[in-house]
Amino acid sequence: MKLASLITASCAAVLLASASPMCAADEGGMSFWLPGQFGSFNAVPGDPGWSLPLIYYHTTADADPSRLFLRGGRVTAGLDVKADLLFAVPTYVFTDPVLGGQASVSVAGVFGRTKVGVDSTLTGPGGRTVTGSQSDSLTAGGDLYPAGYLKWNRGVHNFMVYTMAGVPVGAYQAGRLANLGTNHWALDAGGGYTYLDPKAGHEFSATLGFTYNFENPDTDYKNGIDGHLDWAASQFLSEQLHVGLVGYFYQQVTGDSGAAAVLGDFKSRVYAVGPQIGYFFPVGGRKWYVNLKGYYEFEARNRPKGWNTWVTLAIPFGGKRQ
Template sequence: MTGRRLASTISTHRLRGLVAVLPLIAALLFAPRPAAADESGVSFWLPGQFSSFAAVPGDPGWSLPVVYFHSSTEAGRGRSFPVGGRITAGLDVTADLLFLAPGYVFEAPLAGGRASLGITGLFGRVKVGVDATLTGPGGNTVTGSQSDSLTSVGDLYPVASLRWNDGNHNYLAYTMAGVPVGSYEVGRLANLGTNHWSLDAGGGYTYLDPKKGHEFSAVLGFTYNWENSDTQYQNGTSAHLDWAASQFLSEQIHVGLAGYFYYQITGDSGAGAVLGDFKSRVSGIGPQVGYFFPMGGHKAYVNLRGYYEFDARNRPEGWNVWLTLAIPLGSAKP
């Protein structure tokens, strides 16, 4: 492979990874995913949103990343979680979500970098089971296992980013918000909305050597959450690190590893936080493979990666799979 051809292939890649994906693209149960801590054992941020090429500037114009996300997580009945105004024992969550994250990369430079704007929406199904509900929204005690499922839409996640390139080194600054418009109901076990605003910001780095085919990316961010007014529960501030490393086997295919660390810095608070600060953490690692291919005169990209979770505290843990397709919709130039 030639360095010029590989660099050209990679420069057309525009993938935000979200939250959606943004969004993180997000945990994933009641916001855009199931697998976090905080209220319901779920966080705004879905670990693993960012992966390879996270800081590489994209080509000017529109693009449409499409992400399918599957997650299966659980926590033993000896662990309690606040869910929808209830205190539950044990938690078993399965989610199948589809994220759509249209975005636009501006051609004119901004502060020496390339700016982009996007928004992520989601549609999917989540199924939640608990071993026992210890207390209900009205303070009544309920026993016995329960389950609930929901197929609906989730919150919206606008994002703005700025990327710089300096040879093999690439840099990223981003900010993302959580807009609580998703399906949510107090007392319901399964929700696809958080019912509170969130704001996330951070930065990242990608090392990309086109001649040797080496790539490494890491993105560090911090999330602040506002209170859920219906449950008087406020998730604490959290930090998250997504990383990925890969090697090109040809001009089109790269393989490697991806992982994440999620750690809650401050405890949960509010009248609804009856379990105390309920700080959470989780880590994940797994394989990935990516492939560039032509589409309508542009280069499209597909990536498959999976994570096995470990070292979880105050949140369910399990495994999740991401299938991402980045579709170029046309150049900004005529």
Template sequence: MGKAVVALAAISMATAPMAPVAWADEGGTSFWLPGQFGSFAALPSAPGWSLPMMYYHASANQSANKTTQRGGRITAGLDAKVDMLFLLPTYVFEKPFLGGQASLGVGGALMSMDAGIDATLTGPRGGTLSGSESDSVTAGSDLYTQGIVKWNKGVHNYMAYTMLGTPIGAYKEERLINPGTNHWSLDGGGGYTYFDKKNEFSAVLGFTYNFENDDTDYQNGVDAHLDWGASRFISESTHVGLVGYFYQQVSGDSGSGARLGDYKSSVTAIGPQIGHFFAVDKAKWYVNLKGYYEFDAENRPEGWNLWVSLLIPLGSQ
């Protein structure tokens, strides 16, 4: 596989940026975006700088007889769309750390979001309102910091990671949907990749702890998430396969503002993927296209989402 194998070094960064939006928890916004880790997640990387870029589109809806809390309101019948362009400049260190290879990335996103509801059941001060309402916003996300350590043992690869969400993104309590979470978040976990130069399988398990949103006195519960990907090279430069994720809140939402009580959400998804290496001057760039169809959702909207990731190597240190 030659130079393409070297280029695999940072694919996990290209296919796993931090996520400023997901359909879960308060207001339909959570720190973790299911599916952000994919194939080759634990594969070690070439030292130096790279620029992972990702375009994300999602469309999701929720039945009018299902309720969700958004800011101070209880709403029903959500229909939402999100478009996001995410950048995560990343540096991979040459010097070993804990016997493995460390990397650090910091980034954020520009987001365009549209949402509509069929009814607002409860107003901020306890009043009721029926009818429809829509909202849209284009703004920046929170700031996301990602640290990863990877270890290689032949065809077996292992990783540990942590992510921090800093609440600097656009947020207004009265909006139906927000680019920012308005609270700090901390996520961590580990993963595995099997790669024999022809076949690949990856899985990453993590947990998110969310701090309280001071504007709404609402604290999202602890989220558990498992992202996976499997693929096979069909040529020197192209691989195809499947991706999927499982998302489950393991503890309910809480705080004086959590008017729905011990609220938990979950969802499952699966879909296809294709990745391709191509030369730009003397460097190997990588592009990946993957899509997810969601099902078996509980207490959250479900739909489909599309990811287009591009990895741009910026040279060694």
């Protein structure tokens, strides 16, 4: 099978929908947007029909004890976060064109475990002071993340626009260090590009977007607008196997606000880079896809930094059997 046909047959299932690592807002040093969720082939149209990407995500991140963060209405010193999450992202690609492109929709759900530790809690509800290290963990379901995409192909050039939202239905309790829900609505929109040359086996993808966050009604905290750029580059070594690099840039462009924003605008940023490997393989006459990628973070500000690993299994149900 030619490389272009192989990728098209599986790209409907490669869509990575919106998700959030610990589902903790910027007030906790984390964002609604999960940097790195878009990768290779992000703008390439796929076969019509249903697909089911399954995504395992592991992250380990921390911040120096001298750094202050707001979590659950508390001002805390230092932060140590670990999470293991599983996302299921049912996706449907429409047959009929929309504005000359290919439309698709998805809804991501998440279940997992997160553990959060702090060196000390400096202030709590009512101004009560608490000292000493504390930790909290939670195993539960998170928020829902519906998304819509529109893609166009022009030879080796592929273009995409998208919009997605965060629906606050996940486990959340004010005052807890560990939560798997944001407790606030969020809207995100942006565009992407993929250069894919089947003859040479070259691929490059990038997605730029911005997130608008609504206020958390339980803490009276409103996160600022976030900007994010995810990118990926790879080279096919065969028709099935590609290897390369991935990375992201995350920058909060407006400050936090609200009665609880006692740390000021608290603008956060983080950058990351790492390796990736992907493989297409046949199952039941259709082409499945598995991808492993990892990111090492640096240049973090007002946000913990560390590393994270993704394992994606994309399962297509629609399209023609090969």
